[in-house]
Amino acid sequence: MKIRDIIEGKKEWRALVARVKALPQDYQIVYKEMQKYLFKVGPLELTEGTGLISGIIDLFEEGAASGKGVLEVTGSDVAAFCDDLIKDSKTYADIYQESVSQEVSKAMKKVSDKKK
Structure with missing residues (x-):
């Protein structure tokens, strides 16, 4: 990754943070919780650009502009x-599950090979 890419990424991130700070308090609280959740279980592409995050902020800005409460936008x-936002995306949890399955398969193969 080039330094220019890092600088541009930081500029984009700061612009997103500024948009979040302009939202009503209830939207900010829910956004921060969603961000934590998505960073823990979220899709791999979450760290490769700002598409999903920007889309969430767009949705929240529209909801706030129309006078809706945040839970009217997201549901309770x-x-x-x-989960619905990332349902078709590969997540870190998927990768972990795959690695566990591979390790179990290797271990079981070793056990069956020893029995022969």
């Missing part, structure tokens, strides 16, 4: 809302 189960 915010984690389920996040």
Whole structure:
């Protein structure tokens, strides 16, 4: 990654943070919780650009502009809302599950080879 890319990425991130700070307080709280959730379980592409995050902020800006409360936009189960956003994306959890399955398969193969 070039230094110019890093600088541009930081500029984009700061612009997103400024947009979040301009949202009403309830939207900011939910956004921060969603961000934590997505960074823990979220899609791999979350760290490769700002598309998903920017889309969430767009949605929140539209909701706030129309006078809706944040839970009217997301629904009361915010984690389920996040899961719907990333349902077709490969996540870190998927990679971990695959690696565990591979390790179990290797171990079982070793055991069966020893029995022969």
